[in-house]
Amino acid sequence: DAGITQSPRHKVTETGTPVTLRCHQTENHRYMYWYRQDPGHGLRLIHYSYGVKDTDKGEVSDGYSVSRSKTEDFLLTLESATSSQTSVYFCAISDKGNYGYTFGSGTRLTVV
């Protein structure tokens, strides 16, 4: 068990609806990250957190918000889903970043 789970694993939603993805860790790691994976773009950072209630924007943060009220949970919210947000979303955790990340299994989101 990698100590990190994402939910849901798959979701189909309609344009304009809000969507929340959850990342849960049992490793007590300080740092948590949300990435999206798209063909030809690799993984791009959406938001990250460096502690409870401490978050910051990444490269592609427009249209997304995050919250971290507990060490173990990092929520990603699409405020009003658009088709361009159809993607695979990965959460990652890190205790000390230069030792690398541990990734979740991903959430495949389709916006129709």
Add this chain to the structure above:
Amino acid sequence: AQRVTQPEKLLSVFKGAPVELKCNYSYSGSPELFWYVQYSRQRLQLLLRHISRESIKGFTADLNKGETSFHLKKPFAQEEDSAMYYCALSSSGSARQLTFGSGTQLTVLP
């Protein structure tokens, strides 16, 4: 701004042949580089990091600061090496955000 470039989207080699996956980076400071691998329908896994200079599953990577490269190499490819490979560069901030390349899909043919 930091950037990672993987020039090959697709790479095919025959089993037993050497393989090299290219990675070039752009970064003004002292880089920390990683290779991640994603097997079909699995999560991304850390393959190796340059600071540890280790060899995982027969893969090695050497940081060449002069050429700003961190190419991944294996002398004899195996079919189970078929996967998507990502090169990543760590930022210098405390959160150590990773910047990923666009990935190379490696296929090892029988």
